[in-house]
Amino acid sequence: xxxxxxxxxxxxxxxxxxxxxxxxxxxxxxxxxxxxxxxxxxxxxxxxxxxxxxxxxxxxxxxxxxxxxxxx
Numbered sequence: 272x273x274x275x276x277x278x279x280x281x282x283x284x285x286x287x288x289x290x291x292x293x294x295x296x297x298x299x300x301x302x303x304x305x306x307x308x309x310x311x312x313x314x315x316x317x318x319x320x321x322x323x324x325x326x327x328x329x330x331x332x333x334x335x336x337x338x339x340x341x342x343x
């Protein structure tokens with residue numbers, strides 16, 4: 272599905288950029304995604320958030336990892 276209409280970038284292209292290290296809207300813009308009108312920015316941020324949450328999941332059970340307790 273096309274997410275960035277101005278650049279004709281699909282969700283696959285965006286996910287590929289994220290898998291290759293893009294972690295911010297600015298990173299995606301450097302890849303030529305979302306760098307024109309901005310109408311896709313909310314979708315791009317949601318995709319970045321989802322990828323970040325997925326990377327924080329426990330690989331064994333795919334549930335979010337528990338935060339580490341603060342050291343006193």
